[in-house]
Amino acid sequence: MKFIKPAQQNPIDQGRVVGKPTTRIDGPLKTTGTAVYSYEWKDVAPNAAYGFVVGAAVPTGRIRSFDLAAAQEAPGVLDIVTYKNAGPLGLGDFNTAPLLGGPKITHYHQAVALVIAETFEQARAAAGLVKVDYARGEGVYELSDQKDSADPTDAAPDSSQGDFQSAFERAAVKIDETYETANHAHAMMEPHATIAVWEGDELTVWSSNQMVEWGRQDIAKTLKISPDKVRLVAPYIGGGFGGKLFVRADAILAALGAKLVQRPVKVVLQRPLIFNNTVHRPSTIQRIRLGASQDGNITSVAHETWSGDLEGGGPEASTQASRPAYAGENRLMQTRLAVLNLPEGNAMRAPGDMPGSIAIEVAMDELAEKLGIDPVEFRVMNDTQVNPDDGKPFSRRKLVECLQRGASEFGWEKRPSPPASKRDGRWLVGMGVAAAIRGGPATKSAARVRLESSGKLVVETDMTDIGTGSYTILAQTAAEMLGLPLEQVEVRLGDSSFPVSAGSGGQWGATSSTSGVYAACVELREKVRMALGLNAEAELNFADGSVSDGSAERPLTDALATGPLEAEGEIDFESRGDDHSYFTFGAHFVEIGVDVHTAEIRIRRMLAVCDAGRIFNPVSARSQVIGGMTMGAGAALLEDLHVDARQGFFANHDLASYEVPVHMDIPHQECIFLDGDDPLASPMKGSGVGELGICGVSAAIGNAIYNATGIRVREHPITLDKLLDQMPEPV
Amino acid sequence: MRPFTYERATSPADAVSKAAGRRNVKFIAGGTNLLDLMKLEIETPTHLIDISGTGLDQIEPTEDGGLRIGALVSNTALAADPRIRRDYGVLSRALVAGASGQLRNKATTGGNLLQRTRCPYFYDTNMACNKREPNSGCAAIGGFSRQLGVVGTSNACIATHPSDMAVAMRVLDAVVETQMPDGATRSIPIAEFYELPGGAPYIETVLEPAEMITAVTLPKPIGGKHIYRKVRDRASYAFAIVSVAAVLQPDGSGRFACGGLAPQPWRVEAAEQLLPQGASAAAQRLLRDAQPTEGNRYKLKLAERTLAAVLAEARS
Numbered sequence A: 001m002k003f004i005k006p007a008q009q010n011p012i013d014q015g016r017v018v019g020k021p022t023t024r025i026d027g028p029l030k031t032t033g034t035a036v037y038s039y040e041w042k043d044v045a046p047n048a049a050y051g052f053v054v055g056a057a058v059p060t061g062r063i064r065s066f067d068l069a070a071a072q073e074a075p076g077v078l079d080i081v082t083y084k085n086a087g088p089l090g091l092g093d094f095n096t097a098p099l100l101g102g103p104k105i106t107h108y109h110q111a112v113a114l115v116i117a118e119t120f121e122q123a124r125a126a127a128g129l130v131k132v133d134y135a136r137g138e139g140v141y142e143l144s145d146q147k148d149s150a151d152p153t154d155a156a157p158d159s160s161q162g163d164f165q166s167a168f169e170r171a172a173v174k175i176d177e178t179y180e181t182a183n184h185a186h187a188m189m190e191p192h193a194t195i196a197v198w199e200g201d202e203l204t205v206w207s208s209n210q211m212v213e214w215g216r217q218d219i220a221k222t223l224k225i226s227p228d229k230v231r232l233v234a235p236y237i238g239g240g241f242g243g244k245l246f247v248r249a250d251a252i253l254a255a256l257g258a259k260l261v262q263r264p265v266k267v268v269l270q271r272p273l274i275f276n277n278t279v280h281r282p283s284t285i286q287r288i289r290l291g292a293s294q295d296g297n298i299t300s301v302a303h304e305t306w307s308g309d310l311e312g313g314g315p316e317a318s319t320q321a322s323r324p325a326y327a328g329e330n331r332l333m334q335t336r337l338a339v340l341n342l343p344e345g346n347a348m349r350a351p352g353d354m355p356g357s358i359a360i361e362v363a364m365d366e367l368a369e370k371l372g373i374d375p376v377e378f379r380v381m382n383d384t385q386v387n388p389d390d391g392k393p394f395s396r397r398k399l400v401e402c403l404q405r406g407a408s409e410f411g412w413e414k415r416p417s418p419p420a421s422k423r424d425g426r427w428l429v430g431m432g433v434a435a436a437i438r439g440g441p442a443t444k445s446a447a448r449v450r451l452e453s454s455g456k457l458v459v460e461t462d463m464t465d466i467g468t469g470s471y472t473i474l475a476q477t478a479a480e481m482l483g484l485p486l487e488q489v490e491v492r493l494g495d496s497s498f499p500v501s502a503g504s505g506g507q508w509g510a511t512s513s514t515s516g517v518y519a520a521c522v523e524l525r526e527k528v529r530m531a532l533g534l535n536a537e538a539e540l541n542f543a544d545g546s547v548s549d550g551s552a553e554r555p556l557t558d559a560l561a562t563g564p565l566e567a568e569g570e571i572d573f574e575s576r577g578d579d580h581s582y583f584t585f586g587a588h589f590v591e592i593g594v595d596v597h598t599a600e601i602r603i604r605r606m607l608a609v610c611d612a613g614r615i616f617n618p619v620s621a622r623s624q625v626i627g628g629m630t631m632g633a634g635a636a637l638l639e640d641l642h643v644d645a646r647q648g649f650f651a652n653h654d655l656a657s658y659e660v661p662v663h664m665d666i667p668h669q670e671c672i673f674l675d676g677d678d679p680l681a682s683p684m685k686g687s688g689v690g691e692l693g694i695c696g697v698s699a700a701i702g703n704a705i706y707n708a709t710g711i712r713v714r715e716h717p718i719t720l721d722k723l724l725d726q727m728p729e730p731v
Numbered sequence B: 001m002r003p004f005t006y007e008r009a010t011s012p013a014d015a016v017s018k019a020a021g022r023r024n025v026k027f028i029a030g031g032t033n034l035l036d037l038m039k040l041e042i043e044t045p046t047h048l049i050d051i052s053g054t055g056l057d058q059i060e061p062t063e064d065g066g067l068r069i070g071a072l073v074s075n076t077a078l079a080a081d082p083r084i085r086r087d088y089g090v091l092s093r094a095l096v097a098g099a100s101g102q103l104r105n106k107a108t109t110g111g112n113l114l115q116r117t118r119c120p121y122f123y124d125t126n127m128a129c130n131k132r133e134p135n136s137g138c139a140a141i142g143g144f145s146r147q148l149g150v151v152g153t154s155n156a157c158i159a160t161h162p163s164d165m166a167v168a169m170r171v172l173d174a175v176v177e178t179q180m181p182d183g184a185t186r187s188i189p190i191a192e193f194y195e196l197p198g199g200a201p202y203i204e205t206v207l208e209p210a211e212m213i214t215a216v217t218l219p220k221p222i223g224g225k226h227i228y229r230k231v232r233d234r235a236s237y238a239f240a241i242v243s244v245a246a247v248l249q250p251d252g253s254g255r256f257a258c259g260g261l262a263p264q265p266w267r268v269e270a271a272e273q274l275l276p277q278g279a280s281a282a283a284q285r286l287l288r289d290a291q292p293t294e295g296n297r298y299k300l301k302l303a304e305r306t307l308a309a310v311l312a313e314a315r316s
Ligand SMILES: Cc1cc2nc3c(=O)[nH]c(=O)nc-3n(C[C@H](O)[C@H](O)[C@H](O)COP(=O)(O)OP(=O)(O)OC[C@H]3O[C@@H](n4cnc5c(N)ncnc54)[C@H](O)[C@@H]3O)c2cc1C
Pocket: A656, B026, B027, B028, B029, B030, B031, B032, B033, B034, B035, B036, B051, B071, B072, B075, B097, B098, B099, B100, B103, B106, B107, B108, B109, B110, B111, B112, B113, B114, B115, B162, B163, B164, B165, B211, B212, B213, B214, B237, B238, B239, B240
């Protein structure tokens, strides 16, 4: 089904189920431990052997030799996979670094061996006996050192409008500042894990992966087998944040191991390996120049960004954040990519926008202050209903409303002025604001729906639920379309034998996959009409388990006389067209305390006001937004993979040394959604919000710290050591 | 993790006799530190003696008005004990500032004293580390050292001792009681319990092989205001960047020791004499011999300001 915009009135508008606050239908399975995660499948492979990954001890170079004798002879060991016995491997479309290293080593902790044994403990013990002799190579690891050698990249082409240079020179008030953001780890709760089972030449992997179809294709490509021979199953995923968009070493090594030992093999990446073995959000250096007239109209915007990756990798496209953000006719957007020999950089929740929003939204605060304009007002003044980057109108942009609603709910009028003027006990108190802006992409997504004789409606799609609530919103969509109670819908996800969905990434999952289920349900409704011989012209009304064409009303089960009714449908967004710009918007407000003595920074309260058109489920959408806010708080205050440029690795590679927020860091969060639909966005008339919440929030925190202390730190995370030297003497 | 054998001891005498003369043997108490290190092969004992059943889980009064804390008393029980809360508040506060509720339920008094450093290079067995692997070098020096020590360190090791509890015990002049395989016992003042790294950072305490901690005694209460201030990036569940344990008297005199700065709880009695002159003088004396790295120089100022915060709290 092609999406023809604007979406007309459709059954979703009834809002009986969609849009209602609904706790997740898979919640009881998760709270009782009965939702089965990748490593936990027992019945599919009761005789599975255990694989333990050995990571490279050097960041670059070559393996001279292995000494596997002791490991091979260790108790319980079945065999060991290395590049020597793995056979030739391909490189997945979405991988930069080979998932099995050797003889060449591409990065620290790149997998070089998988030790397979009868038990996990035996595999781990034997892994400790694997001896690898490396010839360490040369490498470069520090972005700041490689900045000047960085190149433009096709993945994020430069662009300009008007004449930035002369407009900036002429601007009455301007800022020119450089910001830095850190390397971030996804640090999802469930580690990467896979069970691999071969039956003849057919491979099934139970693997924690956000994008089932991409994963299936890349597993096939890496193993040099036909995608038809690969089945990927991922019904439950304990978080991914982009770290599981693509195939990782666990899946490939489990498959290679299972082939080698002729037995199912399960592999989990041990936590201290994950940080250097998998991918991370690359650090950035960003220079922002903003020029404005004396009365506060932005005339010129330049955003230059630098990041690094392995040879052949991609940039952290931070200019994305500035492109649609604010008015200003003269613009310059530049992305430079350096080669670094660190682990592979890749997508993490709101790639590009998240670090980009730190730079542009702090810069906006700085310019507002220079102009003497309130930062909320300054953003309102420079709002634009047309995307200044491409000249297209936004399908829906309620940024001003978000800012104004937030300001009044939060008590923004009480913001301390001037900075560093409010004290509460041991705390210097400040408030900060920032806009949240993130694309509202939508992409092809298919589903199969089946009305079974029991009256149950089964939904099948390879869509994933990465903790986001996909199960629930898909059930809501199907229930709405067929006029059934939620309990009568069963959703089955994350299996490549189901129709191909959009998957979970880039905040496209919710809108695309619900639209795919919508499309399938439209087909099923037609099948019901035919089965019951209802009026071909009439609008059908599905409600309370019955269907009516205006003259006759029949129980749905009547349509099942000849057996279950099944329909498949796919939504295609190509026809959505490119005459609009599709984005989601929000505003973050944060109150911060900074200890007068120690400069410890503690969040006091956070508020996000968001808009993405129709919100399919306010409960799970709120969870997404506050989760994003929490992650943004981590990036603002804690999270930093430290590059050790001598060792060529991230030194703090476990959860004790890479700190993410805990409950005490987040005392109070609120999230408000504006009402309204976006009929240009999708048949569901709304977009996802999985990444909106993380955009801008770190900047709001930085701006609040400035307001509290009068100290502007342009290098995130903002930790107490960066404040101490400038902290006022406590009185 | 290497394979190991395991047995349970029924008394301290039983435990030390089981350990006597054996190489590569370790006591295991709560296991919250030891097991993690074994999984990573940072510790590789071939035999474990479980001392959790040795009956040392009581807190009893001593003859001279102090308390004797059995080595197996959990951190939770110790922090919650009414006598500790009343007379040794700094200890109770230090304990609850550490780890998490679940960990404190398992963690023991003896094990806490002997927990090992959190230096990131100590944790990665690919890295040179004199503490883990004698004479292999120190990858942390010149590396990522934001969390590491500024004083008492050596050019072989700049790691810190991560315990909060030990810092409070140092300020309280606790005494570590031990038992040897030959039946002898020792009472080791905590000031003499830890060894500075020098050229041999793998030697961390004065304990002999097979010597077991049986108790920690606290002298009789000294009154004063008890404060434990732990500074960290994350609000909870993080090791101290800097901590200050202090017992301050109304006349402005007092005692203090710091965590997060050194390979052991860092207390300098001469610095305490300067407390009446304020935090700056006292902290400067405390850190007189500091040798920070570029990455952790901020700890000097932070220690001074944390001490100032403690003095301000005591005044308020
Ligand atoms: C995630 C995490 C966070 C933490 N955060 C903090 C924190 O913020 N602050 C803090 O202070 N600590 C923290 N800890 C450390 C925790 O306090 C220690 O792990 C705990 O106190 C160790 O006690 P245990 O009984 O479990 O020791 P075990 O792990 O059983 O033993 C530790 C060592 O002591 C030896 N040992 C134990 N008992 C005796 C004895 N009676 N005689 C001789 N040798 C003995 C063992 O052989 C072993 O070498 C944290 C730990 C973890 C895992």
